[in-house]
Amino acid sequence: MKVREAMTNDVCLAHPDRSIREAAQLMTEHDIGALPIGENDRLVGMITDRDIAVRAVAAGLGPDTKIREVMSEQVMYCFEDEDISDVAQNMGDIKVRRLPVLNRDKRMVGIVSLGDVAVKQGARQAGRAVAGISTPGGAHSQSH
Template identity: 65%
Template sequence: MQVREAMTQDVKVVKPDQTIRDAAQLMSECDIGAVPVRDGDRLVGMVTDRDIAVRAVAEGRGPDTRIGDVMSKEVMYCYDDEDLDHVTHNMGNIQVRRLPVVSRDKRLVGIVSIGDIAGCGNAKKTGQAMGGISARGGSHSQTAH
């Protein structure tokens, strides 16, 4: 099965010059915890509810803080034509619960989450990925130095 068969296609995005208030409102309205950040047609980051809590609120920053100041700039992504089992394994290794999905010409076409993968019925692979994702620390830990 390819990623495009499991991904969510209706992706909400924000821009780096928008505020964390804008991102939080979008997350609330759409019941999501992460939003890709685009600059023009380029994917330049991801902002999560945890980014807002840890990199903004915990540091005393206000709701008008720019998304570009708190977003994760290292964008991990996958291609829409990649094998879903391979991507699931990678998600466990890099400890992320969701990945933006791009076409081969690097245009954002969706987002795939561990929930999307679980909905495809491979409980064993989903469990293995969650084991990796839930491990302490790792290169994508926001509190790791």
């Protein structure tokens, strides 16, 4: 099965010059914990609820802080024509629960989550990815 068959097509995309308050409101409205960040028709980052809590609130930054100040700029992604089993394995290896999905022109076309993998491929495949994510991977930096 290809990623395009499992991914969510309707993806909320935020601009890096919007505020983290707006990002949090979008997350609440769409019941999501991560937002892809796009600028000039390109994926330029991701922001998670954890980024807002750790990189902004814990650092004393206010709600009008621009997304670009706290987003992750190094975004892992996959392509829509990749095999979902390979992508799920990769998600476990790189310890992420969701990946933006790009077409071969590097335009964002969706997002794939472990929930999508579980629904389309079964709990066993998603479980292997979760096990990889849950394995301690050494020191993690919450800064840029």
